[in-house]
Amino acid sequence: MTKRKGGDRPRLRTFVLDSEALSLAVRGDRMMMARLDLAAQGKADAVTSPLTLVEAYDARTTEHRWDWVLSRIGVADVGKEEARQARRLLADVGLHGHTYAIDAVLAVVALRQRGEVTVFTSDVDDLEKLLPDRITVRQV
Numbered sequence: 001m002t003k004r005k006g007g008d009r010p011r012l013r014t015f016v017l018d019s020e021a022l023s024l025a026v027r028g029d030r031m032m033m034a035r036l037d038l039a040a041q042g043k044a045d046a047v048t049s050p051l052t053l054v055e056a057y058d059a060r061t062t063e064h065r066w067d068w069v070l071s072r073i074g075v076a077d078v079g080k081e082e083a084r085q086a087r088r089l090l091a092d093v094g095l096h097g098h099t100y101a102i103d104a105v106l107a108v109v110a111l112r113q114r115g116e117v118t119v120f121t122s123d124v125d126d127l128e129k130l131l132p133d134r135i136t137v138r139q140v
Contacts, residue, residue, distance in 0.1 A: 013044040014045045014118070015039065015044055015118055016106065016119040018103070018106055018140075019052050020056075020121065022053070022056040024140055027061070032140070036073070039073065047073060047075070047076055049078055050078055051105050052106060076109040078105055078108075078109070086108050089104050090130075095129070100126060103123055110127075110135050111132075111135070117134075118137075119131065121139070122139070
């Protein structure tokens with residue numbers, strides 16, 4: 001058996017969920033559930049931002065269902081430095097304002113992940129502007 005570069009651990013896959021992707025998971029969407037299953041099995045990580053949790057909230061969904069989904073994903077710590085980075089990302093691509101704020105924070109979260117990173121979003125155009133090509137952006 002040959003060793004992998006960087007050790008025996010396979011390259012980590014990380015799924016970054018925007019509010020629509022998170023909402024799909026909470027509603028039991030098969031594809032999003034399959035990704036959360038990979039995370040629960042330790043074959044991938046799933047992460048989002050705390051702002052995304054607020055944006056995705058839907059009062060029609062039970063607290064139990066939200067808790068179950070949140071038990072399978074990480075919520076990134078976001079503070080002043082992340083806010084600065086999000087502001088810089090927006091400035092670099094000529095965007096500003098509340099329309100792009102949560103996407104910019106999610107982009108910072110994605111940039112901090114290691115391994116193969118895929119962002120699942122309903123805002124492909126915005127996130128592709130904010131993220132480098134090494135991060136895959138997929139429509140949900």
